[in-house]
Amino acid sequence: MAEECRFRIGYALAPKKQNSFIRDSLLKLAGSRGVDLVKIDPTLPLVDQGPIDCVLHKLYGEEWKRQLEEFRLRNPNAAIVDPPDAIERLHNRISMLQVVSDLRIESRNETFGIPKQIVIYDNETLFDGQAWESLKFPVIAKPLVADGSARSHRMNLVFNHDGLNKLRPPIVLQEFVNHGGVIFKVYVVGQYVRCVKRKSLPDVSEEKLGVSESVLSFSQVSNVASNEKVDDKYYKMMHLDDTVMPPQSFLTDIAKGLRHALKLNLFNFDVIRDARSGSRYLIIDINYFPGYAKVPGYETLLTDFFLDVVNKNEKVVVKVTSSDKDIRKIVSDNFCSDGNEIGPDETEIQS
Ligand SMILES: O=P(O)(O)O[C@@H]1[C@@H](OP(=O)(O)O)[C@H](OP(=O)(O)O)[C@H](O)[C@H](OP(=O)(O)O)[C@H]1OP(=O)(O)O
Numbered sequence: 552m553a554e555e556c557r558f559r560i561g562y563a564l565a566p567k568k569q570n571s572f573i574r575d576s577l578l579k580l581a582g583s584r585g586v587d588l589v590k591i592d593p594t595l596p597l598v599d600q601g602p603i604d605c606v607l608h609k610l611y612g613e614e615w616k617r618q619l620e621e622f623r624l625r626n627p628n629a630a631i632v633d634p635p636d637a638i639e640r641l642h643n644r645i646s647m648l649q650v651v652s653d654l655r656i657e658s659r660n661e662t663f664g665i666p667k668q669i670v671i672y673d674n675e676t677l678f679d680g681q682a683w684e685s686l687k688f689p690v691i692a693k694p695l696v697a698d699g700s701a702r703s704h705r706m707n708l709v710f711n712h713d714g715l716n717k718l719r720p721p722i723v724l725q726e727f728v729n730h731g732g733v734i735f736k737v738y739v740v741g742q743y744v745r746c747v748k749r750k751s752l753p754d755v756s757e758e759k760l761g762v763s764e765s766v767l768s769f770s771q772v773s774n775v776a777s778n779e780k781v782d783d784k785y786y787k788m789m790h791l792d793d794t795v796m797p798p799q800s801f802l803t804d805i806a807k808g809l810r811h812a813l814k815l816n817l818f819n820f821d822v823i824r825d826a827r828s829g830s831r832y833l834i835i836d837i838n839y840f841p842g843y844a845k846v847p848g849y850e851t852l853l854t855d856f857f858l859d860v861v862n863k864n865e866k867v868v869v870k871v872t873s874s875d876k877d878i879r880k881i882v883s884d885n886f887c888s889d890g891n892e893i894g895p896d897e898t899e900i901q902s
Pocket residue numbers: 567568571697698699700736771773774819821836838839840841842843845
């Protein structure tokens with residue numbers, strides 16, 4: 552009898568991410584479907600860490616990029632999810648949302664975009680009213696860099712000119728949009744798309760704008776203790792039950808467009824519904840490899856994706872890591888790491 556063909560997915564994650572993502576429930580489900588998740592030690596050469604069909608990673612730095620490149624050259628049939636260059640685009644809050652502005656999606660009832668925003672690199676421009684004449688208070692000041700550090704999540708809600716004194720460029724000034732205090736977090740895992748609701752900043756009324764403090768600082772407002780997020784209690788506690796979800800097909804179309812434009816498989820994006828119009832949606836943030844474990848049923852979602860990657864059911868976009876050439880490689884090999892044939896090759900080359 553032919554031996555069972557198993558696949559090895561290597562993961563290279565920071566300790567915090569590893570603790571939240573690599574749960575027994577995921578290891579068990581993936582294992583029962585022929586996928587073994589194995590830990591990569593980034594301090595050792597990647598190429599020496601056994602056969603790997605796919606590398607999953609959320610680590611940065613030149614040394615790690617060099618390791619991935621070496622691995623790619625030595626293992627042309629393995630997948631790297633995702634290419635470092637593509638991930639880096641999300642580390643700047645301007646380039647991150649540029650992709651959304653360029654996206655065209657056909658929808659009969661809903662529209663989408665990004666809030667009005669400008670980038671400020673220095674104090675001179677910050678206090679030059681002309682530079683941001685087009686924006687209306689309140690605005691959110693976000694660090695330009697979104698590299699996952701605590702600092703990059705530190706935001707200021709600025710109600711008037713006095714509040715500008717507290718800001719430290721480089722920042723993005725983005726118009727605050729009232730949205731009923733609920734944010735939609737749309738999780739993308741390859742071709743799979745799941746949306747969950749979370750608490751957000753409350754609306755700011757015109758009256759409040761006149762009498763409030765000049766600035767309010769906050770950080771990761773949608774993040775509460777992770778276990779609370781997925782159960783009914785959390786939804787009731789935050790009064791999220793009454794909020795109607797955006798149409799799934801609309802979100803799926805945006806997700807698909809972003810996935811191809813960004814050349815990424817693992818990300819989420821934050822969406823708010825403009826309170827002035829029930830059908831206008833704004834994308835305000837995109838995050839690489841977010842907290843998937845907070846999505847109900849994430850084990851199935853991720854295992855399905857791993858099987859898509861290794862079985863080449865889905866087009867997986869892999870990009871050269873350390874050259875200027877933007878080569879997108881479709882995983883087209885027909886063999887698992889021990890050389891057993893697994894079936895006909897159904898992948899297509901994307902233009
Ligand atoms: O820590 P978690 O599980 O809450 O996940 C964070 C995400 O929370 P979310 O899944 O959106 O609720 C979080 O999303 P937000 O920025 O809160 O929208 C980020 O993706 C964060 O990664 P980084 O600090 O930006 O590199 C994610 O942090 P890392 O786990 O990647 O450090």
